[in-house]
Amino acid sequence: MVSLVIIVALSVLAYFASQMRAAALAAGGATLRARPTFHGYLAFVVALLAGLVALALAGLTPALPALIAAPAAAAAGGIAVFLAVSPVLRARVIFEKIVLAVLILASAIAIFTTIGIVASVAVESLHFFQQVPMQSFLFGTDWSPTAPVPSFGFVPLLTGTLLITVIALTVAAPLGLLSAIYLAEYADLKTRAIAKPLLELLAGVPTVVLGFFAALTVAPFIKTAGAAMGFSIASESAMAAGLVMGMMIVPLISSLSDDVINAVPQAMRDGSYAMGATKSETIRKVVFPAALPGIVSAFILAISRAIGETMIVVMAAGLAPNLTFNPFAAVTTVTVQISAMLVGDQEFDSAKTLSAFALGLTLFLITLALNIYALRVVRKYKEHYA
Amino acid sequence: MNDMTFKTVFTPPQPKILATNPAKIIAEGVDVYYGEKHAIKNLSLTIPDKAVSAFIGPSGCGKSTFLRSINRMNDTIPGCRVTGVINVDGQAIYDPSIDVVDLRARIGMVFQKPNPFPKSIFENVAYGPRIHGLAKDKTALEQIVTESLKRASLWDEVKDRLHQPGTGLSGGQQQRLCIARAIAVNPEVILMDEPCSALDPIATARIEELITELKEKFCIVIVTHSMQQAARVSDLTAFFHLGILVEAGDTDEVFTSPQEKRTHDYITGRFG
Structure with missing residues (x-):
């Protein structure tokens, strides 16, 4: 911490020293290739980066004391730039190249982390598929990982996931879409300013809260309602989980759809109104078709969110x-089984534990495919008005 | 100064065009407000049928605002208020009994920037006939579309690609598509809000040619920033300044011997 403060202080010092030296050169009649400020900036970033790199190296090699190495490196960097200040130093160009490199590094870290995660999941999945043949995983209809003769059939998990997703979408699609149309086309500015943030607030409810709402409020309600009508319904049902998950994705659909509907140029609406179309004709025949690709991609994003959702289904499904495709039966999902496989003490190389990685990989591939498709639809939409 | 602001300073003689062509649109004492802003002040104007009337004037003078009052497009702008009387064929269009949907079917509009719907060329033109139920069957609809595209002199260029997107056409073609779309519902009046301002000179010349052809059948009102365009295509010219109709008369009269100093200064390029 102390060395960090020293590095920053030295960098600031380097800034002023180089900037003043360049300014003095300029005042002396020299034509600089960059304004004095850029000489300062360059000294600042070089000193800062040199210090940070030394700090990191010192952290890795205990023989190197950070308190000495880091300030020394920073000072060396600063002095190097200070000495290099001259009318021919292309300080601005070099500084901007360094900034570009930092930006690339920042995005590279995020990308490589993602690649790393996928690679590690893929490798563990490979270990799993060495123990369990891939076709019995992909096409098996029996999932009993803890049985004496364990069986890893993925199909019931997939159908459970799909069942809950379909229920969620049946709830969320009309609610989300209709509220988006209301917000974008009918609500006056005041209503919209209140209603939209309120709807988005729903997206901010932690899924664990939605989960126990599903398990403790909705599921018993469905069970009693079913009992009153003479059905026997499991206390953990796909319906309860699906309904609450639907409420979870309503704001996602409505907010994204509202944005795309708003992005339809006013000129389209004017053109339609000027033809003597009513408001609802304009919405149905011009605005909605124009916004459709964006709305489809909102739906796809909502679906991949629903497929990957864990807390609600862990608690309620x-x-x-x-x-089964009976919405009132208890089902389980891919995400629920992943968490179930990894909870508690595990042998790391057992097929049971490794199956979580195979499930994770499959889930990832499904949502990845959906996201890529959504992005392509959005891109197509953007070309429309280009 | 104050009484000058609120009435047309100069009462010109009756334009000659009104002697040959019957009046289509008569505005009397029209005021338009956007919230607090008084955009049109006490405007009275008679627009002839089967002729082209041009509104000229510097930006913000109210010419587009008045144009949008004629088909009540201003209704879609929150806070916009119109007082006074605008009659189309003797019918007061701001009367509560008027259905604005019917009104806009009778008074078509072409906008400054071509705004074809993101649909095929055919569907763009078929839009109006469909919503107003003008075609009994598919053949009749096809006939209306063909006819409208021909009248908008676009048919030869698009007849082989009727089912491709209208947004894929060039700017000038898009604007002619919008004109075809407007005439497909067989309106009586066509309002054009700077229809050529986004187009190159060749496309502009084609639209102007088209306007001259269309005035045989329609009452055309055009807002333009180009004085040459007004002089070329219009029969009647109205000059607006700061929300006031300064002068209106036969185009050749207005351009050769304007009665008002402000008109003279504007058309000779001294301001605006």
Whole structure:
């Protein structure tokens, strides 16, 4: 910490020293290739970066004391630039190249982290598929990883996930879309200013809260309602999880759809109104078709969010891998099984533990495919008005 | 100064065009407000049928505002208020009994920037006939579309690609598509809000040619920033300044012997 403060202080010092030296040269009648400020900036970033690199190296090699190495490096960097200040130093060009390099590095870190995660999941999945053949995973209909003869059939988990996603979408699609149309086309500015943030607030409710709402409020309600009508419904049902998950993705759909509907140029609406179209004709025949690709991609993003959602289904959907399309039965999902496989003490190389990675990889590939598709739809949409 | 602001300073003689062509649109004492802003002040003007009337004047003078009052497009702008009387064929269009949807079907509009819908060329033109139920069947609809595209002199260029997007056409073609779309519902009046300002000189010449052809059948009102355009295509010219209709008369009269100093200064390029 102390060395960090010293590095920054030295860098600031380097800035002023170089900037003043360049300014003095300019005052002396020299034509600089960059304004004095850029000489200062260059000295600042060189000193700062040299100090930070030395600090990192000192952290890695205990023999190097950080308190000495880092300030020394920073000072060396600063002095080097200070000495290099001359009318021919292209300080601005070099400084901007350094800035560009920093920006690239920042995005590279995020990208390589993602690649690293995927690679590690893929490698562990490979270990899993060495123990369990891939076709019995992909096409098996029995998921019983803890049985004496374990069986890893993925199909019941997939159908459970799809069932809950379909229920969620059945709830969220009309609610989200209709509220988006209301917000974008009918609501006056005042209503919109209140209603939109309120809707988005729903997106901010932690999914664990939605999860126990599903498990403790919605599921018992469905069970009693079913009992009143003479049905027997499991206390953990796909319906309860799906309904609450639907509420979770309503703001996602409405907010994104509202944005794309708003992005339809006013000139389109004017053109339609000027033809004598009513407001609803204009919305149905001009605005909605124009916004459709964006709305589709909002839906796809909502679907991939629903597929990847864990907390609500862990609490409300249950652990029973039933291969069923009955919305009132207990089902389980890919995400629930991943968390179930990794909870508690595990042997790291057992097929049971490794199956979590295979499930994770499959889930990742599904949502990745959906996201890529959504991005392509959005790109197509952008070309429309270009 | 104050009484000057609120009435047309100069009452010109009746334009000659009104002697040959019947009046289509008569505005009397029209005021338009955007919230607090008084955009049109006590405007009275008679617009002839089967002729081209041009509104000229510097930006912000109210000419587009008045144009948008004629088909009540100003209704879509929050805070916009119109008082006074505008009659189309003797019918007061701001009367509560008027259905604005019917009104806009009778008074078509072409905008400054071509705004074809993101649909095919065919669907763009078929839009109006469809919503107003003008075609009994597919053949009738096709006929209306063909006819409108021909009248907008666009048919030869698009007849082989009717089902490709209208947004893929060039700017001038898009604007002619918008004109075809407007005439497909067989309006009586076509309002054009600077229809050529986004187009190159060749495309502009084609639109002007088209305007001259269309005035055989329609009452055309055009807002333009180009004095040459007004002189070339219009029969009647109205000069607006600061929300006031300064002068209106036969185009040749207005351009050769303007009665008002402000008109003279504007058309000779001294301001605006």
